[in-house]
Amino acid sequence: MSDRQALPGFPASILEAVGIRIIRGLTETGRTALMMISAVRWIARGRLEGAEFVVQLNRIGVDSLYIVLVTGAFTGLVLAYQTARQFLDFGAQTFVGGLVGVTMAREAGPVFTALTAAGWVSAGIAAEIGTMAVTEQIDALRVLATDPVRYLVVPRLAAAAVALPVLTIFATVVGGIGGYAVATAAGISSGTFIISLQRYLYAYDLWAGLVKAFCFGVIIAAVGCSRGLEATGGADGVGRATRGAVVTAILWILVANFFLDLIFF
Amino acid sequence: MNTETTSTPAAHQIAADVVVSVRDVWKSFGTRTALAGVSLTVRHSETLVVMGPSGCGKSVLLKHLVGLYRPDRGEVVVFGRPVHALPEADLDALRIRIGVVFQSAALFDSMSVGDNVAFPLRRHSPLDREALARRVHELLALVELEGTERVMPSALSGGMRKRVGIARALALRPSLVLYDEPTSGLDPLTARTVDDLILRLRADLGVTSVVVTHDLDSAFRLGDRIAVMDSGRLETAGTPAEVLVAPDPLVQRFLSTRTVAVTPS
Helix, strand or coil: CCHHHHCCCCCCCHHHHHHHHHHHHHHHHHHHHHHHHHHHHHHHCCCCCHHHHHHHHHHHHHCCHHHHHHHHHHHHHHHHHHHHHHHHHHCCHHHHHHHHHHHHHHHHHHHHHHHHHHHHHHHHHHHHHHHHHHCCHHHHHHHCCCCHHHHHHHHHHHHHHHHHHHHHHHHHHHHHHHHHHHHHHCCCCHHHHHHHHHHHCCHHHHHHHHHHHHHHHHHHHHHHHHHHHCCCCHHHHHHHHHHHHHHHHHHHHHHHHHHHHHHHC | CCCCCCCHHHHHHCCCCEEEEEEEEEEEECCEEEEEEEEEEEECCCEEEEECCCCCCHHHHHHHHCCCCCCCEEEEEECCEECCCCCHHHHHHHHCCEEEECCCCCCCCCCCHHHHHHHHHHHHCCCCHHHHHHHHHHHHHHCCCCCCCCCCHHHCCHHHHHHHHHHHHCCCCCCEEEEECCCCCCCHHHHHHHHHHHHHHHHHHCCEEEEEECCHHHHHHHCCEEEEEECCEEEEEECHHHHHCCCCHHHHHHHCCCCCCCCCC
């Protein structure tokens, strides 16, 4: 008996397995794109569920604040700790403030905030909407003449798109403060750090970081909603949707970050 | 076999008192055929019970009536409108005239009982705050659940959840109510209460009803006509008395488990 017969459903070849993954990925991307088109239509018509938007803004923004602050602070601390030690050896301490500031504004602030939110927010959205899907609540919305995209997706997209840039500002500021604390403790004077920050950090870096955060917010909510809406098969299906949302959101954030960097910097 | 999919001309040929017309509907999910050429009609103020063993396609048929599923072939006309061909946006106007009671009740678990019942009213009626509260109270009184407005669905028993689902389905005074397994998972006493409620609603409000069930007692208690399905096919249909003497062996085998005494006339 061949291995294939011994393991029913086992892919005939690696090529087949890769092909299945690609088709699944394209199907999911297509579904998410269709959902986004529908969401953009509702937004263009000005049909935002105000109360639901506020609830989601609180859940995505306020509830995520503490984990984002911790992530931002420790990112700044580590960044300054590593660079201050190295740069002091070369007598290049005048670059530390700028390096910490630019890195936090362009990359560490938006990307680490987004990756944290991918685990926290995207998983939460996928689990919530996925549970609604497997318990017929999405069908109930539809038969009550309420488009699930309008009622569930649009408020979450809008809230994440608003919340992520704000969270990124907090993460960047806290990271900068953490970096300042470590750098001055390592022997770099306060003035040197601040002058370096002023010399190398431009407003453009901050704006570009916030635009990136906006894009990441859209990705996080879109992936969470899409995976949730497609959930089937009870608790197991919700679990799969949640795990899938986190992995997909992280991948999309990393890919999008690369292309956004190519555009902005 | 009718393979026509554009049904507007056919819709005009349907008798005026026919609320639901299903013609040669086929539906498959992957390789599994859920409906294989089902045809039936439901007339005004009539209660049609669709019964059959689990997995025979009853719930799939019900979901076609409200546009949650689209047939692969055949046509579904409700209130003279071709449900199978209407775009999602146009279905909403029709769905407001149809109440659906889901098998799992499908209450929104993030909302209280009162908010669940008020949900369709808030979205599709011009009622002010006070009138809305009165209507919610009236609907909950109808299902004998007064005073539960602030209770969360998770705190309700299965029978109470079903009754809240019925109250929500009736909120917009629908002319057609679809019940998906209204008594499944309930103890006999609670099941009887739900049956009595459905009978009372028909007597008091004169709504047309389609009840999907595998509960024979409920079927014979509620149905003006009964349709028996098996493996996606309609095996027989007629008045309870006609179904009792139907020659089909499957129908007779299914009926042999019946406990309610009904004498053929």
